[in-house]
Amino acid sequence: MMTTLILIVATAAAWLLATIWRRARHVPKVNIEYFAFEGDNSAARYIAEAGSLLARGYEKYTKDGQPFAIRNASDPRRPVAILPLRYLEEVKNAPQSKLSFPLFMEKASVIKDICGPEMTEEAQTIARMDLNKALNKLIQPMQEMVAKAYDKEMPPCPDWTLINPRQLIAQSFARIATRVLVGPELCEGRWLTLSRDYINSVIKAPGVVRHKYPHWLRWVAKYIEPSVHAVLKYRREGAELLRPVLEARIAELDDTAPQTGGEKERHERQHEDAIQWLLEEFRARGKKLTPDALAQNIYVIMTAAIDSTSSTALWMLFDLLDHPDAMAEIREEILRVSGRAADFVWTRHALGELRVLDSFMRESLRVHSFTQITIERMAAEPFTFKDGLHIPKFSQLAFPRYPYGMDAGVNPDPKTFDYKRHLKKRTGADAAKFHFASVSEDTLAWGTGMHACPGRFLAQEALKLIFLRLVSRYDIKHDGEKRPGPDRMMGLFMGPDASANILVKEVASST
Numbered sequence: 001m002m003t004t005l006i007l008i009v010a011t012a013a014a015w016l017l018a019t020i021w022r023r024a025r026h027v028p029k030v031n032i033e034y035f036a037f038e039g040d041n042s043a044a045r046y047i048a049e050a051g052s053l054l055a056r057g058y059e060k061y062t063k064d065g066q067p068f069a070i071r072n073a074s075d076p077r078r079p080v081a082i083l084p085l086r087y088l089e090e091v092k093n094a095p096q097s098k099l100s101f102p103l104f105m106e107k108a109s110v111i112k113d114i115c116g117p118e119m120t121e122e123a124q125t126i127a128r129m130d131l132n133k134a135l136n137k138l139i140q141p142m143q144e145m146v147a148k149a150y151d152k153e154m155p156p157c158p159d160w161t162l163i164n165p166r167q168l169i170a171q172s173f174a175r176i177a178t179r180v181l182v183g184p185e186l187c188e189g190r191w192l193t194l195s196r197d198y199i200n201s202v203i204k205a206p207g208v209v210r211h212k213y214p215h216w217l218r219w220v221a222k223y224i225e226p227s228v229h230a231v232l233k234y235r236r237e238g239a240e241l242l243r244p245v246l247e248a249r250i251a252e253l254d255d256t257a258p259q260t261g262g263e264k265e266r267h268e269r270q271h272e273d274a275i276q277w278l279l280e281e282f283r284a285r286g287k288k289l290t291p292d293a294l295a296q297n298i299y300v301i302m303t304a305a306i307d308s309t310s311s312t313a314l315w316m317l318f319d320l321l322d323h324p325d326a327m328a329e330i331r332e333e334i335l336r337v338s339g340r341a342a343d344f345v346w347t348r349h350a351l352g353e354l355r356v357l358d359s360f361m362r363e364s365l366r367v368h369s370f371t372q373i374t375i376e377r378m379a380a381e382p383f384t385f386k387d388g389l390h391i392p393k394f395s396q397l398a399f400p401r402y403p404y405g406m407d408a409g410v411n412p413d414p415k416t417f418d419y420k421r422h423l424k425k426r427t428g429a430d431a432a433k434f435h436f437a438s439v440s441e442d443t444l445a446w447g448t449g450m451h452a453c454p455g456r457f458l459a460q461e462a463l464k465l466i467f468l469r470l471v472s473r474y475d476i477k478h479d480g481e482k483r484p485g486p487d488r489m490m491g492l493f494m495g496p497d498a499s500a501n502i503l504v505k506e507v508a509s510s511t
C-alpha cells in the first residue's frame, strides 16, 4: 500500500516537473525580426543601453513602417514587439479582453505575486471621469498644497542659497496627489510618507521576487519573502488609515441615499476626492468597498501618478535653468495673468492662459522621457493584426515614444529645444490641440485610446502651480558651473539627476 502511494506521488511530481519544464521551454515567439546588440548582448548591457538600441531599431525598421522585436527585461523568453504607427488604430480599437494594459502591468511587475496594486476598472473609471470632472474645484486646494510644500521645503533665501530641488518638487506634487486622492482628512499626516514607503516597496519587490523565485514558485513569495511582507505592511497600514474616513463617508452616503436613490452623480457632492469617487463607483456597480480595496485602488493611481510627474517636473526645472530667456518670458506671462497680485487665486481658466509655460512644458516632455516606449499592451489571447502580424498570448507590444518625439519628420529640427514649438502649432490650424496634455499626432507621451493617461490634466495643472510659484517668487540658477549630471538609465526607463543642487534667491516683489 505504502509503495503504491509513494509511486503515485513520485509519478505526479515527475509529471508536474515535466509540464513546468515543457511550458518554460516552449514559449511562442513573435514572428518578426529580433533586434539585439552585436557582441555583448547581456542583460547588464540592456539595463545600461537599451535606449540606444531602441533608437537604432527605430531608424532601421520603424521609419520603414516595419515592426521589430527587442529583449523584454521582465521576461526575456518573450521579446516585446515594437510597432510603427500604422498599427496604432488597431491597438487603440482592440478591447481590453484582447490587448490588455492591466494584464501587461500585472505580468511586467509580477503584481499579484507581490500583493501590489492591481489596476481595476473602478480605478480606471474614476481617474478618467470623476477626477477630470472635479478638476475645476480642486485647483484651489491644490494651490494651497503647493504653498504648504514651499513653506516647509524652501528655506528663507534673501541671498543666493543652495537647495536640492528634488525634495521641493517631489513634496509639492506628493501633497497635491495626496489631497486629490485621500482628501482633506488624511492629506496632512502619515499618508504623505506612507504612500512613498508603499511605492518604494512596490518598486523593489518585483526585482527581488523575479531574481529569487522561478516562475512557478513565485506564488510562495507572499508567505516567505521579506520584500513582499513590506508591501503587505504598508497596504495594511493604508487600509487602517482609510477605515474611519471610509466608514464616515459610507454613513453620510447612506443618510443622503433616500433623496438621491444612492446613485452616483445624482447629488451635489460634499467631497471631491478618490475616497468618495471610489465609494460611489463601487456602489453603482453593486459592490462593497472594503478599506483594503480602497487602499489598493488609491495606491494604484498614486503609483501611476507620483514618479512620472515628479521626474517630469525635475527635468522641466533643469530645462528652465538652461533657458533663461524662456524663464524671463514665463515670469512675465505669470505676472500678467495674475495681475501681479501676490494672493492671486488660480483657476483652470487662468492656468490655461499660461500658454508659453504650457508650450515649454510640452517641449520638455518631448525631449525627456520617463519611459522610452509607451502604449504597452499584453495579448490576453493570441492576436493577429489585419496584415497578418501575430502576437502570441502573453506577449507584449509597445510603441517607441522617445524616438518618435525626436523624429525630424514628426518634430522638425528635433534636437533644438524650442520652447515655443507647440505654441506656434497652437496659433496655426487648431488652437485646442498641442497643449501640454493633448493627445495629438506629434506625441505618444500620453498613450492612446481608452487607456490614454487619465491623469494628464491633473499633471498639467499641478506642474503649472508648482512652477508658477517658483518662477514668480524666486530667481533660480545652476549651482555655478555644476550642471545636473546625465539622466539615469534603467533599461527603457530614464530619470533626471536627483542629486543636483540649484541656487535660489527670493525676488524683491513677487506674486
Ligand code: HEM
Binding pocket: 101, 102, 119, 123, 124, 127, 131, 300, 301, 304, 305, 306, 308, 309, 312, 370, 374, 375, 376, 444, 445, 446, 447, 448, 449, 450, 451, 452, 453, 454, 455, 456, 458, 459
Ligand atoms: C507627466 C506625468 C505623466 C505621464 C508622462 C503619464 C503617462 C502615462 C502613460 C504613457 C500611460 C499609459 C497610456 C497608454 O498605455 O495608452 C499612463 C496611464 C495612466 N496614468 Fe499617467 N502619466 C502621468 C501622470 C499621471 C497622473 C498625475 C495620474 C493620476 C491620476 C496618472 C494616472 C494614470 C493611470 C490611472 C493610468 C492607467 C490608465 C488605464 O489603465 O486606463 N498619470 N500614464
